[in-house]
Amino acid sequence: MAATTKSFWHRILGIDRRWIFLLVGIGTTLPLLFPVNLPVAASPRVKAAYQAVEDVPEGSLVLVSLDYEPDIMAELQPMAIAVLRHCFRRHLKPVILTLYPAGPGLIERALEISSAAEGGRTRNEDYVFLGYKSGNQAVILGLGENIRGLFPRDFYGTSTDSIPLMRRVNSFTDFPLLVNLSGSSIADYYIRIGASRYHRPMILGSTAVMASDYYPYLSSGQIKGLIGGMKGAAEYERLVGIVGDARHGMDAQSLVHVIVVLLVLLGNVALFATGGPKPRIGGGA
Amino acid sequence: MRFGPIVVTFLTGTLLIAIFFIPHHAAQETQSVILEWADIVYTFALLLGSLSLWAMHQKKVQQRGEGWIYSVVTLVSLGGVTFLGVVQGVAGGTVVGRVYNMVNAPLASTMFSLLAFFIASAAFRAFRARNVEATLLLVTAIVMMIGRVSIGEYMWKGFPPLTEWLLDVPNLAAKRAVALGIGLGAISTALKIILGIDRSYLGRG
Numbered sequence: 001m002a003a004t005t006k007s008f009w010h011r012i013l014g015i016d017r018r019w020i021f022l023l024v025g026i027g028t029t030l031p032l033l034f035p036v037n038l039p040v041a042a043s044p045r046v047k048a049a050y051q052a053v054e055d056v057p058e059g060s061l062v063l064v065s066l067d068y069e070p071d072i073m074a075e076l077q078p079m080a081i082a083v084l085r086h087c088f089r090r091h092l093k094p095v096i097l098t099l100y101p102a103g104p105g106l107i108e109r110a111l112e113i114s115s116a117a118e119g120g121r122t123r124n125e126d127y128v129f130l131g132y133k134s135g136n137q138a139v140i141l142g143l144g145e146n147i148r149g150l151f152p153r154d155f156y157g158t159s160t161d162s163i164p165l166m167r168r169v170n171s172f173t174d175f176p177l178l179v180n181l182s183g184s185s186i187a188d189y190y191i192r193i194g195a196s197r198y199h200r201p202m203i204l205g206s207t208a209v210m211a212s213d214y215y216p217y218l219s220s221g222q223i224k225g226l227i228g229g230m231k232g233a234a235e236y237e238r239l240v241g242i243v244g245d246a247r248h249g250m251d252a253q254s255l256v257h258v259i260v261v262l263l264v265l266l267g268n269v270a271l272f273a274t275g276g277p278k279p280r281i282g283g284g285a
Numbered sequence: 286m287r288f289g290p291i292v293v294t295f296l297t298g299t300l301l302i303a304i305f306f307i308p309h310h311a312a313q314e315t316q317s318v319i320l321e322w323a324d325i326v327y328t329f330a331l332l333l334g335s336l337s338l339w340a341m342h343q344k345k346v347q348q349r350g351e352g353w354i355y356s357v358v359t360l361v362s363l364g365g366v367t368f369l370g371v372v373q374g375v376a377g378g379t380v381v382g383r384v385y386n387m388v389n390a391p392l393a394s395t396m397f398s399l400l401a402f403f404i405a406s407a408a409f410r411a412f413r414a415r416n417v418e419a420t421l422l423l424v425t426a427i428v429m430m431i432g433r434v435s436i437g438e439y440m441w442k443g444f445p446p447l448t449e450w451l452l453d454v455p456n457l458a459a460k461r462a463v464a465l466g467i468g469l470g471a472i473s474t475a476l477k478i479i480l481g482i483d484r485s486y487l488g489r490g
Binding site for chain 1: 305313316317320323324327328331374375376382386390391392393394397398401402404408409410412413414415423426431433434435436437438439453456457460
């Protein structure tokens with residue numbers, strides 16, 4: 001009997017990773033097919049981000065830099081849609097740009113969805129999409145000096161000088177709020193230049209992995225709010241009062257996290273059942 | 286041969302640092318000009334990168350190196366998308382826009398999604414209570430994984446506040462220390478380069 005038990009726990013330790021893949025696959029798929037819409041409580045950081053948008057006077061222009069590509073769109077695209085919908089709902093005028101070459105396609109899609117959901121918004125009247133510009137830090141420095149010089153034309157080829165909205169702004173200082181949704185160190189540049197050098201209120205959205213890097217900036221007041229990962233996006237959706245991809249995705253994320261925790265616990269039980277810590281058994285990740 | 290680049294680096298570095306702290310109009314104008322130069326350099330860097338990518342894969346195809354067929358795909362994609370982008374533009378309704386939405390976006394998302402499977406498998410094998418430090422890491426990881434998703438609150442009301450404390454106190458303290466260290470390191474490296482002490486960027490030590 002003891003030999004059988006030992007053999008079972010050994011088998012658990014050396015489990016074929018394809019079984020784990022299968023469990024994760026089921027855990028991801030089931031909640032997406034049959035959503036239960038678990039309620040999401042908003043954290044103080046996301047509430048602060050929401051409030052920063054609420055505090056902007058109606059009709060103001062907001063600089064929105066959406067710096068991500070399709071690899072992390074699962075986290076940042078729902079965030080972008082929620083923030084844009086919030087802006088449109090409050091009759092704010094987002095001036096949108098990206099520092100990622102594969103970003104414009106996602107932004108067009110986000111604008112399409114948010115505009116349609118908020119009753120239709122007109123390009124160059126309710127928002128401006130400047131498109132992509134290479135140069136990261138240099139572009140952000142340039143945004144503090146001469147935006148129309150940096151972007152002589154918008155994404156669709158219209159001269160920015162001819163867009164009435166753009167005549168109202170030409171520098172960071174003309175915007176009452178900066179919004180940066182980023183999956184890279186571009187966020188650091190915006191904090192250093194936009195928020196710190198030009199003293200602009202700024203909210204930041206990042207991937208869940210990166211979010212903890214920006215807590216010091218939040219506590220120092222350099223950023224007003226922080227939306228971290230899909231959870232943050234789901235919280236923002238809740239505050240705006242919409243059910244988007246983030247809130248749907250949270251069901252799947254919840255179940256997969258539970259599966260991973262159960263697997264980790266099972267692995268540790270097996271470890272001690274087989275005689276405690278010793279050199280690893282089983283293959284690679 | 287090295288004197289020229291070192292002088293250029295010194296002058297550019299000190300000028301840019303000075304400009305950062307001078308709010309005068311003339312200083313800001315100078316910065317705008319330098320930014321335009323940077324923009325031009327970035328554009329040429331993009332061109333150089335594309336040409337380098339082309340040359341590397343072309344060589345691989347010519348020599349029939351391992352996986353050369355993938356290089357053909359890269360060359361066709363690079364050439365085709367660049368040509369169509371220049372001719373038609375890259376907005377939503379164009380061919381490039383459709384390629385982006387139907388090929389690039391799903392492929393990139395799929396590649397990144399695979400991480401979930403590998404992380405789950407890696408977590409199962411790596412999170413083992415082998416010693417005190419590993420046990421601390423294991424417990425923290427479990428609290429964070431459960432406390433940061435919606436279901437955590439259902440399981441125990443204390444999970445969300447506990448995760449908030451972990452993020453706001455130990456995490457924040459460590460991140461601040463790391464950020465300060467990185468900042469000081471960056472300043473010292475920059476000074477070494479500007480003052481010509483570190484010349485490794487010139488090549489050959």
